[in-house]
Amino acid sequence: MADVKKIATRESYGNALKDLAEEFPQLVVLDADLAAATKTGIFKKAYPDRHIDCGIAECNMMGVAAGLSLAGKIPFVSSFAMFAAGRAYEQVRNSVGYPALNVKIGATHAGITVGEDGATHQCNEDLALMRTIPGMVVMCPSDDIEAKAAVRAALEHQGPCYIRFGRAAVPVINDKPDYKFEIGKGTVVREGKDVTIVATGICVDSAIGAAEKLAADGIDAEVINICTIKPLDEELIIASAKKTGKVVTVEEHSVIGGLGSAVCDCLSEKLPTPVKKIGMQDIFGESGSAAALVEKYGLDAAGVYKSVKEFL
Amino acid sequence: MNNLELQKRANDVRKGIVTAVHSAKAGHPGGSLSAADVFTFLYFEEMNIDPKNPDMESRDRFVLSKGHTAPGLYSALANRGFFPVEDLKTLRKLGSYLQGHPCIHIPGVDMASGSLGQGISAAVGMALGFQMDGKSNRVYTLLGDGEIQEGQVWEAAMFAGFRKLDNLVVIVDNNNLQIDGAIDEVCSPYPIDKKFESFNFHVINADAHDFDSLRAAFDEAKATKGMPTCIVVKSVKGKGVSFMENNCAWHGTAPNDEQYAQAMADLDAIAADLEKAGEA
Numbered sequence: 001m002a003d004v005k006k007i008a009t010r011e012s013y014g015n016a017l018k019d020l021a022e023e024f025p026q027l028v029v030l031d032a033d034l035a036a037a038t039k040t041g042i043f044k045k046a047y048p049d050r051h052i053d054c055g056i057a058e059c060n061m062m063g064v065a066a067g068l069s070l071a072g073k074i075p076f077v078s079s080f081a082m083f084a085a086g087r088a089y090e091q092v093r094n095s096v097g098y099p100a101l102n103v104k105i106g107a108t109h110a111g112i113t114v115g116e117d118g119a120t121h122q123c124n125e126d127l128a129l130m131r132t133i134p135g136m137v138v139m140c141p142s143d144d145i146e147a148k149a150a151v152r153a154a155l156e157h158q159g160p161c162y163i164r165f166g167r168a169a170v171p172v173i174n175d176k177p178d179y180k181f182e183i184g185k186g187t188v189v190r191e192g193k194d195v196t197i198v199a200t201g202i203c204v205d206s207a208i209g210a211a212e213k214l215a216a217d218g219i220d221a222e223v224i225n226i227c228t229i230k231p232l233d234e235e236l237i238i239a240s241a242k243k244t245g246k247v248v249t250v251e252e253h254s255v256i257g258g259l260g261s262a263v264c265d266c267l268s269e270k271l272p273t274p275v276k277k278i279g280m281q282d283i284f285g286e287s288g289s290a291a292a293l294v295e296k297y298g299l300d301a302a303g304v305y306k307s308v309k310e311f312l
Numbered sequence: 313m314n315n316l317e318l319q320k321r322a323n324d325v326r327k328g329i330v331t332a333v334h335s336a337k338a339g340h341p342g343g344s345l346s347a348a349d350v351f352t353f354l355y356f357e358e359m360n361i362d363p364k365n366p367d368m369e370s371r372d373r374f375v376l377s378k379g380h381t382a383p384g385l386y387s388a389l390a391n392r393g394f395f396p397v398e399d400l401k402t403l404r405k406l407g408s409y410l411q412g413h414p415c416i417h418i419p420g421v422d423m424a425s426g427s428l429g430q431g432i433s434a435a436v437g438m439a440l441g442f443q444m445d446g447k448s449n450r451v452y453t454l455l456g457d458g459e460i461q462e463g464q465v466w467e468a469a470m471f472a473g474f475r476k477l478d479n480l481v482v483i484v485d486n487n488n489l490q491i492d493g494a495i496d497e498v499c500s501p502y503p504i505d506k507k508f509e510s511f512n513f514h515v516i517n518a519d520a521h522d523f524d525s526l527r528a529a530f531d532e533a534k535a536t537k538g539m540p541t542c543i544v545v546k547s548v549k550g551k552g553v554s555f556m557e558n559n560c561a562w563h564g565t566a567p568n569d570e571q572y573a574q575a576m577a578d579l580d581a582i583a584a585d586l587e588k589a590g591e592a
Contacts, residue, residue, distance in 0.1 A: 067437020
């Protein structure tokens with residue numbers, strides 16, 4: 001097997017912030033004592049005056065970001081997903097969402113691939129929490145290219161955005177000449193006619209791997225990459241569901257409230273279709289290496305393949 | 313504006329508060345009345361604002377961190393000319409722009425608030441943004457003395473003190489009452505001044521109902537460089553309406569028709585005294 005370039009999307013995030021700093025002079029970056037881990041340290045090194053370390057106080061940080069946006073800045077607020085979306089949820093809702101402020105939240109270390117730190121730090125609920133806030137754009141990029149594109153799109157978008165990044169290095173899968181990113185648009189990564197696999201984040205790569213295994217069994221799976229969980233590309237999902245008649249969702253997140261729920265919300269109203277949701281099945285994670293956890297919880301290519309086979 | 317004029321305005325603001333809350337049959341008169349003189353001083357004297365141009369970039373900002381006292385803010389804004397005083401009667405009614413807690417779309421309102429502890433962080437963020445850009449806008453935020461039980465207040469205070477935000481004024485309305493009783497019986501935040509001092513604020517104690525005291529405090533805040541200022545204003549909850557004063561039952565209760573008539577009679581009597589004082 002040829003060497004595949006791998007990079008963690010948190011790394012892409014830090015690089016994108018630095019690369020876009022000149023083009024967006026109002027951009028400021030906030031962190032809560034995690035700059036080395038969230039990779040906003042990359043931005044801090046290049047633009048120390050525009051990096052604001054708020055200390056270990058995420059609720060205040062979110063409010064400070066709200067205030068900065070009202071003073072004309074475009075703040076990117078960073079912490080682990082558990083603290084950005086979890087601990088500061090009410091600040092995001094009331095101080096950012098309700099007044100519809102131009103605040104961008106870059107949440108890293110999402111999902112179980114946080115790994116060894118264990119369940120307290122493995123946020124499998126952030127997409128659900130952020131989806132419920134009116135006007136919030138929710139994105140979950142699958143690789144380096146998409147992560148950088150999402151950061152740019154968030155800066156160009158007027159209004160609150162939440163972007164989820166991961167800790168572990170993931171393969172680059174979007175390095176295609178015709179690749180373009182748009183908020184609210186999904187992409188068909190692989191065309192097929194027997195089943196639709198809708199995936200987000202690091203699970204897009206697993207879905208592609210599963211589709212290859214399914215092909216060997218004579219099952220022709222369509223794979224859709226949904227980076228923007230909200231607003232969801234309903235048109236794309238409905239068209240694919242109409243073609244295949246069966247849908248599987250894959251996410252490194254609780255099956256309650258995330259991509260799977262978003263897809264079901266859409267299909268149940270507009271094109272009732274059998275759906276199988278792969279993700280964290282209403283359980284907490286645990287310590288272990290990212291690879292071991294992804295395997296245990298059935299989020300790798302083999303796990304997705306197995307679940308799809310059972311579903312069909 | 314001289315003190316007598318300010319007192320007259322404050323009395324009008326109080327009438328607006330009582331009228332709005334009575335019309336809404338709900339709302340928070342106690343803490344609105346205790347802060348009425350502070351609202352009046354800020355909007356008629358202290359802040360650089362223009363009711364004709366509420367979004368003016370160079371304006372000073374105000375965040376009502378104790379957002380439940382929206383009737384006080386709305387009445388000050390209406391009496392200052394941001395929107396018609398008559399609209400105060402639409403408070404909390406379906407379809408009205410005067411939401412139960414401050415909403416960012418209301419003319420003159422700089423930030424949504426109401427979930428306690430959050431407004432101060434937004435004010436701190438505004439002050440930081442202006443400081444970073446070398447702008448002269450000043451930022452004011454009003455907190456309740458019960459509100460400072462929220463941990464986020466102290467996260468914000470630590471940050472503001474550390475960042476030396478001398479364009480920021482935090483005002484604590486110390487009326488000593490919260491919903492469940494006296495603040496020092498529920499979960500005492502005293503000593504309030506010493507706490508803010510230890511978070512690297514310049515702290516001033518003032519009388520919430522004395523315009524000389526307020527003027528001196530805000531002038532001192534303006535002259536303070538290198539650190540944010542906290543003004544702890546000692547106030548009377550329900551100030552101006554005899555039966556509401558120092559009674560925590562009036563934290564979040566609207567007067568009925570009879571009580572409303574009594575409240576307006578109290579405020580009319582004050583207005584008459586102020587007129588007489590002006591003629592003397």
